[in-house]
Amino acid sequence: MQANDGLKAGWVLEGEQPLKKKGPGRxxxxxxxxxxxxxxxxxxxxxxxxxxxxxxxxxxxxxxxxxxxxxxxxxxxxxxxxxxxxxxxxxxxxxxxYPVDALHVSEMNLRPGGKQCCLCNGWFIHDGQRVTQPMIFSPDHPKFPDAPKRIKQVLEERGLWQVGMHLECAKPKCLVDATSCFAKCVLGLQPDFTEQKSxxxxxxxxxxxxxxxxxxxxxxxxxxxxxxxxxxxxxxEHQMIQWMDAYREGKGIAPSQSL
Structure with missing residues (x-):
């Protein structure tokens, strides 16, 4: 909203115009x-x-x-x-x-190189057990000590990487029910990523x-x-509760909103 705190009236010399603010105020x-x-x-x-x-x-x-x-x-x-x-x-x-360390594929690269945030630990299910997955390489890693893992590494550790997989779909538009056409799609549909809270x-x-x-x-x-x-x-509030109860009972729009 605007303050509208400009002057409503003022005195000026004859033949001159008042200088007004360009906007409606702060x-x-x-x-x-x-x-x-x-x-x-x-x-x-x-x-x-x-x-x-x-x-x-x-x-x-x-x-x-x-x-x-x-x-x-x-x-x-x-x-x-x-x-x-x-x-x-x-x-x-x-x-x-999202938090700066959120599990969000938009903040990740496909392979090592380039800037990437350090994400919090993820998790996946293996043989019925929940496995915690660090999103940062260990300090003693031979190539990438303390570096954030990229999408390819994360998918490989989960057994989801496919040879030739690209970061994003090369097609102009993915199919509506597509779940595995590119790396971001596969990882973004994992439970730990979909359950990420704001x-x-x-x-x-x-x-x-x-x-x-x-x-x-x-x-x-x-x-x-x-x-x-x-x-x-x-x-x-009570009206909304009545409408929601009516919808849960399977009633249509007209019967529900006539309550």
Whole structure:
């Protein structure tokens, strides 16, 4: 949102035009939380004066900081011990970022060479047993001591490497049900990679709470947040529960939403 803090009127000499700002004022980024039990959590609110010459821009790191220092403490202060939060997060690019050591094939090369992050340990199932797989070579490795493993090495250790396999599919577009046409596809479909959580989810779950990601949307102004009555939140929450129960029972859209 914009501050709209420009002058509305002023004095100028006859025949001259006032010099006005080119924009509607300083930009403000607002990150807020509405709780279904107490309403708007004012203590969790975070305002950023965005711009190169101000506070910078909103990032995933700033949201993590807000989670740890404001959102989670505000929820826990508003409720007694034993309550668990289900935090529904706006699915923006910054909020869905992964940890720097996340198991993510987009951060990996096919063969040794080039820059690559050091990933956390992975795992795979062998003969019914879960096997931990380090993603970094051992310190005494003859060729790559303490170096991150590439996709080919990881797949070879899992018995999944195929001779002639490329990093990505050479075709303009892979088949919808393709599972083994290129190395990134094979490794990316492994359970340890598919179960990789975002940094936001890891932080929330580390302190005993839960989270789900919603479709991307934009917050309204602070007045709109403050004007939402708790009873309205309760009513919509109960309505959603009724709709979900109806869908689980196999009812169609019209019967479900007529409840």
């Amino acid at each position: 930009g403000l980024h607002q990150s807020d939380v509405i709780c279904s039990t107490v309403g708007w959590l004012l203590e969790a609110s975070q305002t950023l004066k965005y711009g190169k010459n101000y506070d910078g821009y909103w990032t995933g790191e700033l949201f993590i900081k807000q989670l740890v220092e404001k959102i989670i403490p505000a929820f826990e202060n508003a409720h007694s011990l034993g309550y668990q939060a289900l935090i529904m997060v706006d699915n923006s690019q910054g909020h869905s970022a 940094l936001v989810q890891e932080v929330i779950e580390a302190v005993g709470h839960m989270c789900i990601f919603l479709s991307k949307f934009y917050y309204n102004l602070l007045k709109a947040l403050a004007s939402v009555d708790v009873k309205t939140i309760w009513q919509w």
